[in-house]
Amino acid sequence: MKEGPDIAQLAALIGDPARANMLTALMSGKALTASELAQEAGVGLSTASSHLSKLQDGGLLAQAKQGRHRYFSLSGPDVSAVLEALMGLAANQGHLRTRTGPKDPALRAARVCYDHLAGDLAVRIFDSLTERGFLTAQSGPGGLALTAAGKAFMSEFEIDLASLSKARRPMCRACLDWSERRNHLAGGIGAALLSRFQDLGWARREKDSRIIHISPTGRQKLLELFPLG
Amino acid sequence: MKEGPDIAQLAALIGDPARANMLTALMSGKALTASELAQEAGVGLSTASSHLSKLQDGGLLAQAKQGRHRYFSLSGPDVSAVLEALMGLAANQGHLRTRTGPKDPALRAARVCYDHLAGDLAVRIFDSLTERGFLTAQSGPGGLALTAAGKAFMSEFEIDLASLSKARRPMCRACLDWSERRNHLAGGIGAALLSRFQDLGWARREKDSRIIHISPTGRQKLLELFPLG
DNA sequence: CACATGCTTCGATTAGGATCGAAGTATGAA
DNA sequence: TTCATACTTCGATCCTAATCGAAGCATGTG
Structure with missing residues (x-):
């Protein structure tokens, strides 16, 4: 009877302050690196990395590798x-x-x-x-x-x-x-x-x-x- | 100076499974009592009560007292x-x-x-x-x-x-x-x-x-x- | 008035997860 | 190759909050 990933899981992903800051920073449409997002969210680099992989697993973020940078952006208009x-x-x-x-x-x-x-x-x-x-x-x-x-x-x-x-x-x-x-x-x-x-x-x-x-x-x-x- | 409109707080409210179940149950537009919502969410009555007051504090729910029942509904179309x-x-x-x-x-x-x-x-x-x-x-x-x-x-x-x-x-x-x-x-x-x-x-x-x-x-x-x- | 029903508050327990530093990996530059 | 940069993974710590049962409060019914 359940359809797809839960609403609660999605909302919980957005519900963490650090992740919410990252997402709102990405609302500009610009792709940002992990370091930039860490600074934006006010957390350490390792913490940011953990958050970013969770957001990616949840399908909220898309990643583009370019050289030794990893650019993250919102995965789509739904987000x-x-x-x-x-x-x-x-x-x-x-x-x-x-x-x-x-x-x-x-x-x-x-x-x-x-x-x-x-x-x-x-x-x-x-x-x-x-x-x-x-x-x-x-x-x-x-x-x-x-x-x-x-x-x-x-x-x-x-x-x-x-x-x-x-x-x-x-x-x-x-x-x-x-x-x-x-x-x-x-x-x-x-x-x-x-x-x-x-x-x-x-x-x-x-x-x-x-x-x-x-x-x-x-x-x-x-x-x-x-x-x- | 607190930049805390917190979409994070709002999302966190929706991000708990029990609360998400309650909210989706209320998407039907019908007002439901605390007991009904507790059953809907699959949690105890006291737990439900706690969740409901949090949702109300967050402005997501409206409450209507009717006799010894308390009917809850989504507070508005924004929600x-x-x-x-x-x-x-x-x-x-x-x-x-x-x-x-x-x-x-x-x-x-x-x-x-x-x-x-x-x-x-x-x-x-x-x-x-x-x-x-x-x-x-x-x-x-x-x-x-x-x-x-x-x-x-x-x-x-x-x-x-x-x-x-x-x-x-x-x-x-x-x-x-x-x-x-x-x-x-x-x-x-x-x-x-x-x-x-x-x-x-x-x-x-x-x-x-x-x-x-x-x-x-x-x-x-x-x-x-x-x-x- | 009792007495039941619906709900809230309290206290204790517990689990999940947010966080950081340090160590490890990958990629580019020199 | 060697070093530097960018990022990830690991381990440990700490803290929030979800949960339940029991007791308390409110509001109806007899």
């Missing part, structure tokens, strides 16, 4: 969905002060979430896309899809939809922003948009941080591109 | 969202390991998920609503909203939208179905629809089970009401 849900719950109960602090105005304004844009601007983009009828619900992976008009818009913006649709990853996903309590666009399109903004010089990622800097011209262009009301 | 995300993750991991054939066909077809309909039929309903342009994305709570046409459809079906919109709970939400790996409709509307199906005699819930039985006429009516293609 970040759980973490996001937990963050949402924690935020709702007022227990939350995010690690890096959502008080930081720069973080509130624009930051990276996993691999896509989050914050005020991301919510605005989501609203604009919705308002213009570019997004529709679907039962398939991700729960969202581009309408024909939406596809045209993305193509115009030089987003390569063909290669995105080939990827196993869902193209459109709504991601709940725990500082805003509103949704923004995640999934392949979300990542592609951020990437494109960076290519155009509109956005620049601060080193070793989740903060995204938007240039003055970038901001103007984005507001034009994603009008509201 | 069930976390549990659903964990179930999804667990199902995904289990799927990779043991491809143990199809589950109980009755469960695949139609079952209750928290308080709304899940399974084949629920996915079809979601698809039909989408296809007819009744659902649209939004950045606010739940990520989905009814379009004007969708609201008209629901009113026609005698769903009381006014009272639903007053509730704190998001009206529309996509819920990922772990057997189908597709989305179906959750939130206030999802619950209201199932309730309406039951009132009309189209659906009947099997006692102490998640299985929903659809009557022959109910099935016919539902297929008419939610056409595809």
Whole structure:
């Protein structure tokens, strides 16, 4: 009657403070080494190693060997969905002060979430896309899809939809922003948009941080591109 | 300065097997007494009592006193969202390991998920609503909203939208179905629809089970009401 | 008023696991 | 080859918390 690994085991994996710190550090989407994660979690290297192997056994982490480094990252969107849900719950109960602090105005304004844009601007983009009828619900992976008009818009913006649709990853996903309590666009399109903004010089990622800097011209262009009301 | 929103604390609460059993038992939406939950979790009464007060302190459970009984229920949709995300993750991991054939066909077809309909039929309903342009994305709570046409459809079906919109709970939400790996409709509307199906005699819930039985006429009516293609 | 039922609190026991340092292994650099 | 870096494994310690039974409290019923 039981299906798969237990919920309790999974939750217990996330339930240790050191492991939770590691996982939230990995929410940035960057792959980190064992040493970095040990520091992030505030534990010794041997302890971190033990935690990392447990997280891997539980299927929460993926490992990539590169030279003498071992890079760890979240194993997939399912994992970040759980973490996001937990963050949402924690935020709702007022227990939350995010690690890096959502008080930081720069973080509130624009930051990276996993691999896509989050914050005020991301919510605005989501609203604009919705308002213009570019997004529709679907039962398939991700729960969202581009309408024909939406596809045209993305193509115009030089987003390569063909290669995105080939990827196993869902193209459109709504991601709940725990500082805003509103949704923004995640999934392949979300990542592609951020990437494109960076290519155009509109956005620049601060080193070793989740903060995204938007240039003055970038901001103007984005507001034009994603009008509201 | 304590950065302790602790998603770790929350996850640890769910991470104990006894507590996880209690929470999943409460996913049915029914309120249960301490004794029932103790039996459900397979622990003694005193142990259960301890767990329940911890869950309450953590804000995961709500309590309603009624005579000499104390009824416990999940404190809100945030909590069930976390549990659903964990179930999804667990199902995904289990799927990779043991491809143990199809589950109980009755469960695949139609079952209750928290308080709304899940399974084949629920996915079809979601698809039909989408296809007819009744659902649209939004950045606010739940990520989905009814379009004007969708609201008209629901009113026609005698769903009381006014009272639903007053509730704190998001009206529309996509819920990922772990057997189908597709989305179906959750939130206030999802619950209201199932309730309406039951009132009309189209659906009947099997006692102490998640299985929903659809009557022959109910099935016919539902297929008419939610056409595809 | 008793008396039963439902649940909580207390105290003691026990098991699991988080932690660290030291020693061992693998991989790249010199 | 030799050394250094990055990480894992091992062994020992320590501490949290899960558990149960018994006693205490609360709220109903007779």
